[in-house]
Amino acid sequence: MIKVFERPKSLTDKPFHYCPGCTHGIVHRLVAEVMDELNIRERTVGVAPVGCAVFAYEYFNCDMQEAAHGRAPAVATGIKRVLPDCVVFTYQGDGDLAAIGTAEIVHAATRGENITTVFINNAIYGMTGGQMAPTTLIGQVTATTPYGRDKDRAGYPVRMSEMLATLEGSAYIERVSVHDIKHITQAKKAVKKAFETQLAGKGFSMVEVLSTCPTNWGMTPAEALKWLETNMIPYYPLGVKKEVE
Amino acid sequence: MSKVLMKGNEAIAEAAIRAGCRYFFGYPITPQNEIPAYMAKRMPETGGCFIQAESEVSAINMVYGAAGAGARVMTSSSSPGISLKQEGISYMAAAELPCVIVNMVRGGPGLGGIQPAQSDYFQATKGGGHGDYHLVVLAPSTIQEAADLVIEGFDIADQYRNPVMILGDGILGQMMEPVEFRFSNRRELPPKTWATTGHTGERPRNIINSLIIDPQALEDHVNRIYQKYGHIMKNEVKVECCNCDNADIIVAAYGTTSRIVKSVIYLARQEGIDVGLIRPITLWPFPANEFSRWADRQHVKAFLTVEMSTGQMVEDVRLGVNGKKPVFFYGRTGGMVPEPSAILEEIKKVMRSVMK
Amino acid sequence: MTHQIIIAGFGGQGIMSMGQLLAYAGMLEDKNVSWLPSYGPEMRGGTANCNVIISDDMVASPIITKATAVIAMNKPSLDKFENAVSRGGLLLINSSLIDRKASRDDIEVCYIPANEIAEKLGNSRVANMVMLGSYIAKSNAVSPGSVINSLTKVLGSSKAHFIPINQKALSMGAEYVK
Known part of the structure; x- marks a missing residue:
């Protein structure tokens, strides 16, 4: 019998703890498939964030370090400088990367740190119970914006990919989405490209993945996918923001 | 080398x-x-x-x-x-x-x-x-x-x-x-x-x-x-004891301050006071036993902790001495490095107070 | 024997390097030495000073409260450190830049026109070495040979061509106080 589908070797057997309909599981799988396809699992060191993906070190079947909140790019820098032949990636959410860890991600990118970041943007803090994220859309209701995000009080949502693309040190930046099969396929290509960028020693690479949080958005998984497509993509346009040859 | x-x-x-x-x-x-x-x-x-x-x-x-x-x-x-x-x-x-x-x-x-x-x-x-x-x-x-x-x-x-x-x-x-x-x-x-x-x-x-x-x-x-x-x-405890064998009073100090105290040992001797120094080299683990040991000695009348702070290590010195002898404190803060003459004055003050 | 020297002047007069040369020379003579600079904003255009201790015994406090010698390269330094000289100690005054006399009578005072001597040598920047030469001649804290040897180490091979003029300045300074 021919096996047509199996768990990637780069994922452990540990069942995900993510909520039903959460897209973290999809992105974990994409990253793991890419690690398998590029045959880099044995020389990869991953860095897990603080946030919903805090247990990523239990899921990726490679050596892992768990970083303090927002500090994954600094931790990854330390690892990569010691082990330049290893593939080093961070997996971070929007609170981790775009709020508390803004300085770390900006400076890892501007140094052209030869690491890969997978950035999950679901416009909300999931782990702590649905508070406003730096990427929460104007008008979006969260635990800490009960009347909807008001630009006069809470400012505007930040477009990290565009911002990091302006930096000389970034080599490859793309924003993708996982709200349907077509986009998931595209997302995987982008993740692969990001790791290939690192393997080629070109510098900092990041894939921003627009994701859903049905639990904290208060929607069914299907509604959440639709909401992402209708509301997030117009503000966070998909595509390659930076690519160095 | x-x-x-x-x-x-x-x-x-x-x-x-x-x-x-x-x-x-x-x-x-x-x-x-x-x-x-x-x-x-x-x-x-x-x-x-x-x-x-x-x-x-x-x-x-x-x-x-x-x-x-x-x-x-x-x-x-x-x-x-x-x-x-x-x-x-x-x-x-x-x-x-x-x-x-x-x-x-x-x-x-x-x-x-x-x-x-x-x-x-x-x-x-x-x-x-x-x-x-x-x-x-x-x-x-x-x-x-x-x-x-x-x-x-x-x-x-x-x-x-x-x-x-x-x-x-x-x-x-x-x-x-x-x-x-x-x-x-x-x-x-x-x-x-x-x-x-x-x-x-x-x-x-x-x-x-x-x-x-x-x-x-x-x-x-x-x-x-x-x-x-x-x-x-x-x-891993490291400590230096200096001139403690016959000391009337033992000063506790570390780092730069301990060097100033070493200058004071000489000045005090000229005034007829025998001053010892316990210098913790490891601040953690703290050499509490060393303080306890010297506090048991008859000739040691008191301890004086000197720091460039308002009194932090003195708490560990007190724990080490454990009430066996009085522990005094003298400190100056950031940049006001204690002068030998000022430390000597404190030593004399402590001596007067324990001799009463 | 313990020599405790305070050297003071304004930034650019070579105060720190004078002190380092002295400490280095002491080290070459197997003595215990320390060099402690003032640091921070006061260094930016203000007065700079350093404390140098050269001793046969272990150096306890690196901070000098009673100096066996003070070398004052400018007037604010004289004002600040004249009282730091211990009784019977030595005060060297750069009379090229300081127009007042010392107010103490319980110490030995030497007036050395260091800048003028240096200019005669063709480089006013070696005024510090003139003063150092005077100090060594008066104190015998280290031998002039050790200072020359440390000069080679401190300046490095790329600046070796400055050694003769520095050497000359040292001996002119020594000559002046004989």
Whole structure:
């Protein structure tokens, strides 16, 4: 019998703890498939964030370090400088990367740190119970914006990919989405490209993945996918923001 | 190897390199700027790596990553910068990552001043960051001792898988003295089988982590770390006792202050007072037994703790003396380095009060 | 024997390097030495000073409260450190830049027109070496030969061509106080 589908070797057997309909599981799988396809699992060191993906070190079947909140790019820098032949990636959410860890991600990118970041943007803090994220859309209701995000009080949502693309040190930046099969396929290509960028020693690479949080958005998984497509993509346009040859 | 005349900060940096440290992550702050500058120059010559991080917070987390990857790594800063590093230091203690952290203490609280102080004693010895943990804290008083302790500090860090802090001050960092880089008491160190260096299946997957959600598992982890601290307390105490054998009064002081006290011993003798000095070299583990031992001696009438702070180490001295003899305190704060004549006056005051 | 020297002047007068040369020379003679600079904002255009200790015994405190000698390269330094000279100690005044006399009568005072002597040598920047020459001649803290040897180490090979003029300045300074 021919096996047509199996768990990637780069994922452990540990069942995900993510909520039903959460897209973290999809992105974990994409990253793991890419690690398998590029045959880099044995020389990869991953860095897990603080946030919903805090247990990523239990899921990726490679050596892992768990970083303090927002500090994954600094931790990854330390690892990569010691082990330049290893593939080093961070997996971070929007609170981790775009709020508390803004300085770390900006400076890892501007140094052209030869690491890969997978950035999950679901416009909300999931782990702590649905508070406003730096990427929460104007008008979006969260635990800490009960009347909807008001630009006069809470400012505007930040477009990290565009911002990091302006930096000389970034080599490859793309924003993708996982709200349907077509986009998931595209997302995987982008993740692969990001790791290939690192393997080629070109510098900092990041894939921003627009994701859903049905639990904290208060929607069914299907509604959440639709909401992402209708509301997030117009503000966070998909595509390659930076690519160095 | 002949002696060279070096600034304390530069000697500390060179000692680290001699000890095999090849990674340094730091951020500028006075009075320790010679350390990163020296590392920036020397690291490329040794095939190592220097990064000027975007903040102290990033620097300590780079240290975390590099230590987790199995490297000998160091960072340095001064008081306000060390406060910023506390988060990462707590994580490193929890994840049992070895490293050496240098704090060239300046006056505080807040932005404070840039002149020498010893007001970070509590922060250094009682945890500093959140949670149950300790650093091994080494307090050199000369540049030679600073170099020796940096070299041994890396071994201590690796042996126990725990961060080690070198607690100096602006004077120690800025002054020059002859120094010789020497390796005495090298230790047999365990291989770093726990490091994340890529997982090829020869060993279980390595995870560097400080998150332990299950309360029982967390307690087991903390207890295991505290067992390790027990070994450190038993094996790693360093202390210098000077002129204590017939002392009427014993002064407790560390670092730069202890040197000033040594000048006072001579001045006091001229006034007919026999002054001894107990100088803790490890501030944690603290040489409490040494204080207890001398407090039992009949000829010792009292203890006087002298610090460049409003009184921090004095609490540990009191615990060591444990009520057997009175413990007095004299301190000045950031940059107001106690003068020998002022310390002598305090000694006389203490003598008058205990002779009553 | 313990020599405790405070050297003070304004930034650019070579105060720190004078002190370092002295400490280095002491080290070459197998003595215990320390060099402690003032640091921080006061260094930016203000007065700079350093404390140098050269001793047969271990150096206890590196901070000097009673100096066996003070070398004052400008007037604010004289004002600040004249009282730091211990009774019977030595005060060297750069009379090229300081127009007042010392107010103490319990110490030995030497007036040395260091800048003028240096200019005669063709480089006013060696005024510090003139003063150092005078100090060594008066105190015998270290031998002139040790200072020359440390000069080679401190300046490095790229600046070796400056050694003769420095050497000359040292001996002119010594000559002046004989």
